[in-house]
Amino acid sequence: MKIYNSIQDIPKINKPIVTIGTFDGVHLGHQKIINRLHRAKQETGGDTFVFTFDPHPRQVLFPDQTDLKLLTLTNEKLGLLEKAGIDHVLVYPFTKEFSKQSAHSYIKDILVDAIGVKQLIIGYDHHFGNNREGNITTLKKYASEYDFVVEEIPVHEIDDSNVSSSKIRKALEEGDLKTANSFLGYNYFLSGIVVDGKKLGRTIGYPTANIFIENQAKLIPKIGVYAATANIDGVTHKGMMSIGYNPTTDSDNKIKVELHIFNFDANIYGCNLTLQIKARLRNEEKFASLDELKKQLHADKEHALSVL
Numbered sequence: 001m002k003i004y005n006s007i008q009d010i011p012k013i014n015k016p017i018v019t020i021g022t023f024d025g026v027h028l029g030h031q032k033i034i035n036r037l038h039r040a041k042q043e044t045g046g047d048t049f050v051f052t053f054d055p056h057p058r059q060v061l062f063p064d065q066t067d068l069k070l071l072t073l074t075n076e077k078l079g080l081l082e083k084a085g086i087d088h089v090l091v092y093p094f095t096k097e098f099s100k101q102s103a104h105s106y107i108k109d110i111l112v113d114a115i116g117v118k119q120l121i122i123g124y125d126h127h128f129g130n131n132r133e134g135n136i137t138t139l140k141k142y143a144s145e146y147d148f149v150v151e152e153i154p155v156h157e158i159d160d161s162n163v164s165s166s167k168i169r170k171a172l173e174e175g176d177l178k179t180a181n182s183f184l185g186y187n188y189f190l191s192g193i194v195v196d197g198k199k200l201g202r203t204i205g206y207p208t209a210n211i212f213i214e215n216q217a218k219l220i221p222k223i224g225v226y227a228a229t230a231n232i233d234g235v236t237h238k239g240m241m242s243i244g245y246n247p248t249t250d251s252d253n254k255i256k257v258e259l260h261i262f263n264f265d266a267n268i269y270g271c272n273l274t275l276q277i278k279a280r281l282r283n284e285e286k287f288a289s290l291d292e293l294k295k296q297l298h299a300d301k302e303h304a305l306s307v308l
Contacts, residue, residue: 001082004090007114013088015046015118018111020126022165023052025071026080028185029123029163033153034084036121040151046118047087051110052077053094059217060094069219071168071184076191090115103134104142112146119149126152175222175280187229187276190218190257194271197258198249204294208242208258209268211275220257227278227304230259232268237261240297240304241275247286248293262301279307 004010017040023030037048054074058065072080074091081089092098092110101109106129111117120139128134139150163183171180172188181187190213197210209230213220220243228241239261246256259275281303287293 001078001086002088003078004088005093007090007092007110010088010090010114013047013049013116015044016049016088016115017041017044017046017119017121018049018051018115018117019121020051020128021123022056023050023077023081024056024165025168025184026077026084027071027163027165027168027183031084031185033121033123034081034086036151036153038085040119040121044119048085049088049090049115049117050081050086051090051092051115054091055094056217057094057099060096061099068217069169070217071165071172071188071219073215073218076189100130103129103138105129106134107139107142108146112148117146117148119151121151121153123153169219172219172221175224177221177226177277177279180221181278187278188221189274189276190220191272191274192257194268194273196269197256204290204297206260206294206297207265208260209273211257211259211273213257220255221277222280223255223284225281225284225300227281227307228259229276229278229308230261230273231276232261232264232266232271232273237264238305238308239264240281240300241277242284244284247284248290260297260301262305281307 017037019033019037021030040046041048056068056070058068078089078091111120122136126136136150136152143150168180168183171183177188190211192211192213194209195212197208223244226241226243229236229238239259242256242258244255245253259273281300285296287296
């Protein structure tokens, strides 16, 4: 997959089949659009092309709304699009100036002149340009002038799946991994660097990898204990993950993400781990002693293994 961060970087592409959107999560609703791109590729022989944005438009247009958390950071989204078999992706820098661009300029300067669109496939209710003036009618108006075809994915094809990024965010914030993962079409994941911790876990037989997630825009699921896996050097390892304050042992009031990997004893400090989260096991609890905590961790392990 070829990635472009500027329209000046885009070479001449073979009959581009284009779709546009933020694609946060690349969930099942997005995958329906991507599947239509692939069918169009079989029909026309053109290349599939995703036109997306960084940062998320809401972060630019509504900077005071700090509650927006992302299902996928840009590099994670690109990884999912590559896995989905997309040929080209334009990650366009979204700015307030860009949001004020006229619908006609948007179509001519970017879609036609820069990308060379031959077929445009979009979800229903797609709006663009200054004050969201552009829509499917606008696209069809200019399609004949600029020699490209427009196809709108019908509302029922997307809405029948009952999937949206906002619904997935809500499920994760409530700890409902079953719903979130079923809407995503894969297990939700967190990525971060393994950093030094207090090393208390190893004293009770449950050493943990402390995961530092640098980008605070990434959505962290509800506090609690989860069944999860991590891929290390090509091998998938099972484990259990804690998201929380560690009230039994810590008093710094900082949320931590920690993974205990079953039957694993290697130095992975500094490694970048991706944790695939399968299910939520329980709420975070404060225990009266380390012995009580250890007893609960044993039960958590058995529960996690049964889930995984």
